[in-house]
Amino acid sequence: MSDSVPVPPSDRRTFVSKVSAAVIGGLITVAAPIAGLFPILDPLRRRSDTRGMVRVTSFAALPEGGEPRKFPVLDTLVDAWNKTENVPVGSVYVQRTGDNTVRVLHSVCPHLGCSVGYNASGRGYFCPCHKSSFALDGSIADPKSPSPRGMDPLEAVVRDGEVWVKFQNFRKGSPERIAV
Known part of the structure; x- marks a missing residue:
């Protein structure tokens, strides 16, 4: 067993x-x-770029003679979980072109990204880095200019007496205007 x-x-x-x-x-x-x-x-x-139109200045702050003024662009940045308001993201030149109309140009040279200055006596813009010069409308003023294109215009509207701009950056050194 x-x-x-x-x-x-x-x-x-x-x-x-x-x-x-x-x-x-x-x-x-x-x-x-x-x-x-x-x-x-x-x-x-979430969308990575939530920027739309940004208030830059009041229309009354622009001189009637058509002289451009440089203004900082302050925006709200959202990065992952952080939201930061009134962050300087760049600057623009705003020029009054008529009743309730403006021309807005990015203040960065399209050649290599240097800051462009306004020359009041020459009635145009000048890049001190490589001597690019631009007309008042942002087009290339000197054919010898190393810049591959004119200054970058930005979409803008005048709404309720304020200037609103769709701020964006563009690729430097390219003859085409390519948003980045």
């Missing part, structure tokens, strides 16, 4: 409880990390 101990038959309740514990444990093991990814990946779901 054998000295083996008889094994009791498995109980149905024990089997069901073990299977349900394994299923619930597996679901928790999978669901918790997936739920944790949502807050981590949330900034990736």
